[in-house]
Amino acid sequence: MKTLKIRGQVLAALALLTTQSAMAQEVTFKIAHFLPGVAATQKAVLQPWCDEMGQLSNGRIKCQFYPSMQLGGTPAQLADQVKNGVADIVWTAPGYSAGRFPRTEALELPGVLPLGGLSGGRAAWEFYGQHLQTEYKDYKVLAMHGDGGMNIHTAKKPLNSAADFKGIKLRSPNRTIARSLTALGATPVAMPPAQVTEAIAKGVVDGASAVWEVLLPTKLDEVTKYHFETPAERPVMGATILVVLMNKQKYESLPADLKAIVDKTSGLPLVERYGKVWDEAAVAARNKVKAAGHVVTVVSGSNYDAILKQLEVVEKEWLADAKSKNIDGEALLAAAREAARKQSR
Template identity: 50%
Template sequence: MISLSSQQSTSATTPVWRQASSQMLAALTVALPALFGAAAAQAQTVTIKYSHFLPANSGFNQKVALPWCAAIEKDSGGKMKCQLYPSLALGGTPAQLADQVKNGVADVVWTSPSYSTGRFPRTEALELPFTMPGDGLMASKAMWDYVQQHAMADYKDFKLLAIHSGGNSVISTASKPIMSAEDLKGLKLRSPSRFAALFLSAIGSTPVNMPLAQVTEGISKGVIDGAMIPWEVLPAIKVDEVTKYHMEGMPSQPGFIQTPMAIMMNKAKYDSLAPELKAVIDKHSGPALVELTGKAWDEGIADTRKKLAAQGNKTLVIKDAEYNAMKKTTASVEADWIKQATARGLDGKQLAAAVHSIGQKYLTK
């Protein structure tokens, strides 16, 4: 048995290097738990992989994706953050984004249900001609209401964060001003969706299915005469630089064709979140996100109009008689869709009536 005096004597004769080692060990004993705690806290940060198909300088990326990401990071106290992948940086095509988010390649995507023919059958009613208001915010609210009431079954494999309007698809041409349905006959025009293609075919144009990234070059080389594209997207892909004329109806009238856009989240990713983080996602989704996107689209439309006017492009508003003639000429698009939807077991007539009713409600607001 070692006495206290013997311990003190032994300590006094301990080499300096061994005393230093003991001190270092004691310091590490205190520091390591703190370090591991910090690492654990960092490991708990949830990263949301957010993919879309427009460039980083686009209105969607700057005015919707970035602010949404900043909001969820702030309200989660830094426990959630985004990693954005604009311009399809995760690979694939716009049409494949729905599968990417369903399969967990991305956690959140922005795409259009229109790009997946037949996959979102109830949502297709939103693409019927002359149904949605021209105002981006009002059209987005109308689309969200319609989907909530009639089309949520389309999104059973996803956590739907928002549906909004991609804006009125104006008809932009390189060299020929368009003021009537007659003027459209024989033109080769890029179509953004199946319904836009049916619309153009009914009028007598030749719809061309072409990725957004190829449209500007297609027009500049004369492969196509123009394109049917929403206002906000024109400068994002520089179509405004190769076209001169942009034809639309009156602001008080429903647009020719609108493309619904969806922001969807991987269902398993959402379900894996802690309750407080789900609450943050919920707070910044639904009506709040519809409001954000709708306002962003309206701002983008206003900015685009100013930009195009400054560079000498012409906006052409067709007269009521020509507008009504276009409605009459393209009425077959809706009639055919009702038959197809009914054949798939849906009440096509009721869905078409609902989208007209809800669109009219927001048109008058």
């Protein structure tokens, strides 16, 4: 009996030490993305998010950032980098990996998401929870948000209507927007944000589809003069969906209390951080280019309607692709529009 009592005491002590060790565990998340460190995604969203997790964990959660693809590879490879453990967390656009996340593209189609980072982000997160979890089963998804809506920035030629797109070369961020530009008569050129400014300066492209948020950190405002955007009360002409993905094994390896902190601060709270910052960045960029004498054109009602009409072919192409992959595209698109409608009230 005495031996059993001692053995029980030893086991209890070991259990206590194991618990204390888990409670004392510290972790440093390697976070990678494709924009410079001064961009809003790191400076105004991910860094404050990391700071909050650090405070809630009494300093046990830390972050090390690798902006501008410092871990190597291309933006299209970020999804694989986090899946394979090269990074613990990445911020990327699923659309950079063309065709890999086909259900997500429903949110990027013309006339679906509402204008704005906050409303678009909330719609995207609701849609993810209802329809996209299987598509991201290999990841721990910490956030999904919209980019605020497709804007076009050009160096020499102002855009006012669908006809103005004919014959120009424009950078496209994803397959859906590339199809939209083609439907409007432009030539889409795929390239990551870091290469766009130089490409415009050298005349490789005439402009770019890019959101207001990336304009200043990439210095796109220094090589463009004309800016074309969606009216505030209408759905966007196109979008790029962005995600914060975490390595699933890294998340599962965390002690329970650190998992709880990650869960508490991510999801909708992180989506809303992005949305608010994106909307603020859009105002700042718009004001800066206007003060510099640039021309900002909000496409007028009749021109907007004509553009959306011309872009109906993009939706048809996506539905055909979805059908070929045994995806119920009609149902997904209806659900995406309903999620967006709720945020447009």
